[in-house]
Amino acid sequence: MTRKKALLDLFGEEPKPLVFPLVVADHAAKLARRKLKKVLTDGELLAKALLKAYKTYDYDAILVFADTMVEAEALGCGIEMPDNDNPHLVTSVGPDKLPALAELNLKSRLPVVLDATREIVKEVGQDVPVFTSLKGPFSLACFLVGTEEFLTRLRSDPVSCRRVLRYSLVHQQRYADAIVAAGGIPFIGEPLASGDVISRLDFQNFALPFLQQLITYIGAAARPVGLHICGDTSDRIVVMRDTGADILSLDNVELTQARRKAGKDSALMGNVPTDLIHTGTPAQVREAAEKCLKDGGKRLILSSACDIPRDAPAENVKAIVAAGRAWTS
Amino acid sequence: MADSSARFAAIAQAVVDLQPRKTAQLVQDALADGIPPAEILLNGLARGMNRVGELFAEKEFFVPEVLMASRTMEAGFELLRPLLATGDAGRLGRVVLGVVQGDIHDIGKNIVKVLLEAAGFEVIDLGRDVPVQEFVRSVRERQPQVVGLSSLMTTTMPLMAVVIEELKKQGLREKVRVVVGGAPVTADYARSIGADGYAPDAPTAVREIRNLLP
Numbered sequence: 001m002t003r004k005k006a007l008l009d010l011f012g013e014e015p016k017p018l019v020f021p022l023v024v025a026d027h028a029a030k031l032a033r034r035k036l037k038k039v040l041t042d043g044e045l046l047a048k049a050l051l052k053a054y055k056t057y058d059y060d061a062i063l064v065f066a067d068t069m070v071e072a073e074a075l076g077c078g079i080e081m082p083d084n085d086n087p088h089l090v091t092s093v094g095p096d097k098l099p100a101l102a103e104l105n106l107k108s109r110l111p112v113v114l115d116a117t118r119e120i121v122k123e124v125g126q127d128v129p130v131f132t133s134l135k136g137p138f139s140l141a142c143f144l145v146g147t148e149e150f151l152t153r154l155r156s157d158p159v160s161c162r163r164v165l166r167y168s169l170v171h172q173q174r175y176a177d178a179i180v181a182a183g184g185i186p187f188i189g190e191p192l193a194s195g196d197v198i199s200r201l202d203f204q205n206f207a208l209p210f211l212q213q214l215i216t217y218i219g220a221a222a223r224p225v226g227l228h229i230c231g232d233t234s235d236r237i238v239v240m241r242d243t244g245a246d247i248l249s250l251d252n253v254e255l256t257q258a259r260r261k262a263g264k265d266s267a268l269m270g271n272v273p274t275d276l277i278h279t280g281t282p283a284q285v286r287e288a289a290e291k292c293l294k295d296g297g298k299r300l301i302l303s304s305a306c307d308i309p310r311d312a313p314a315e316n317v318k319a320i321v322a323a324g325r326a327w328t329s
Numbered sequence: 330m331a332d333s334s335a336r337f338a339a340i341a342q343a344v345v346d347l348q349p350r351k352t353a354q355l356v357q358d359a360l361a362d363g364i365p366p367a368e369i370l371l372n373g374l375a376r377g378m379n380r381v382g383e384l385f386a387e388k389e390f391f392v393p394e395v396l397m398a399s400r401t402m403e404a405g406f407e408l409l410r411p412l413l414a415t416g417d418a419g420r421l422g423r424v425v426l427g428v429v430q431g432d433i434h435d436i437g438k439n440i441v442k443v444l445l446e447a448a449g450f451e452v453i454d455l456g457r458d459v460p461v462q463e464f465v466r467s468v469r470e471r472q473p474q475v476v477g478l479s480s481l482m483t484t485t486m487p488l489m490a491v492v493i494e495e496l497k498k499q500g501l502r503e504k505v506r507v508v509v510g511g512a513p514v515t516a517d518y519a520r521s522i523g524a525d526g527y528a529p530d531a532p533t534a535v536r537e538i539r540n541l542l543p
Binding site: 082085088148151152154155156196197198199202231274275278279309310311 | 347391393396400431458484486
């Protein structure tokens with residue numbers, strides 16, 4: 001049975017848990033002994049690094065993810081990219097200076113991600129589902145305006161926030177089209193819509209409507225649609241489900257509770273604690289993975305709570321995969 | 330004065346209500362009536378900000394509310410700043426704050442800064458992505474009572490231990506209390522790296538720093 005079929009079965013009558021840890025460019029570059037900066041700027045190297053990680057760990061799906069700044073940078077934000085650390089935002093565009101939305105900016109790193117997607121799909125896409133990460137409209141809007149400024153404006157000038165959110169949505173719909181054309185399934189990361197940052201009410205007012213539109217749009221072209229939100233989202237599991245996402249990827253949330261709130265139809269994804277994967281022993285990681293498998297129900301994608309840290313020992317990632325395989329055998 | 334206590338309560342409430350213009354107007358009115366600026370700061374603005382901190386800890390307020398509240402407090406504080414005797418803002422002590430190198434998540438640190446200032450500390454804000462040596466230099470040159478280290482990523486957390494080690498090496502560790510915080514940091518971790526204090530959130534950071542001082 002192919003891994004693509006196994007993913008389909010996850011939403012069928014007799015689901016079996018899958019294993020899909022969030023191995024992204026950072027950890028994969030280290031595994032491939034490449035400078036992160038090189039991997040983040042070259043689609044072929046990004047594809048090679050992610051394929052190397054896939055072959056090393058042998059999990060059930062691949063996530064093509066460079067870093068969180070790809071789209072913001074393409075839209076004019078300034079970033080700093082160290083040799084061996086994730087890039088970060090240096091300058092925002094501001095709410096009133098957003099570039100006109102014409103075609104996707106192909107003189108950016110968007111093609112790096114798209115090329116890597118194409119390459120990986122060509123290599124293993126027959127068998128393995130290939131997801132490609134894109135930012136949710138709320139997080140992209142934060143980067144475009146500057147996170148503090150945007151969050152302050154939620155209180156002082158919500159009209160301007162909605163304008164930027166609509167802009168981000170339209171851009172991400174176009175980017176999603178390009179991802180689907182490259183053979184990837186868009187997978188949304190919305191880190192700033194976390195319960196550690198905004199209230200559930202703000203989530204409903206400013207994140208939910210735009211996520212719903214983006215997910216409906218993507219879902220018409222490719223499924224299942226995944227939604228990852230960092231931090232504690234236990235107060236908004238039901239709202240996350242209401243976005244229409246098929247896969248709810250959870251970070252710091254108790255899975256028994258999440259399952260009770262999400263109902264039995266949603267696939268839950270998560271959530272072996274990232275710091276444990278970073279600093280724990282393989283036995284501890286395996287134990288945490290088994291707890292996820294026990295608590296998450298059958299429609300579970302066993303994963304890391306967030307991105308696998310760069311320096312996480314390979315044995316710890318292997319422990320997650322081993323726990324998943326033992327559970328379903 | 331019953332009259333001023335009602336005014337202080339109104340100023341505090343305007344901060345909690347996130348109304349910068351109203352806050353500035355109330356501060357202006359209080360000044361015009363001869364209420365001392367230090368009292369307006371302490372009993373009005375700072376009290377409002379303390380309440381904001383509590384609401385944040387209770388998960389009634391989130392980051393947007395705290396940011397808006399600090400902007401609101403600033404609208405009132407702006408009018409007081411030129412009138413306040415120097416030294417008053419640092420009457421409880423001096424704190425160096427920063428987010429360790431490689432980490433650019435500074436919202437939490439900024440909230441701690443606002444709360445510390447409102448509580449009466451002088452804050453030297455090193456910003457985010459701060460190299461180890463800059464913490465050390467700041468401790469040597471500015472002689473704070475407390476240094477607060479923030480890290481929001483598991484990957485940058487170990488740098489807090491490096492800062493403490495470096496302070497030891499340079500003979501500065503005994504001269505300063507170290508408080509650590511940030512989402513991935515735990516009390517156990519803080520203890521394991523030899524920090525004096527740990528705060529899971531901004532209001533606790535202010536309490537912890539107060540408790541560490543003689």
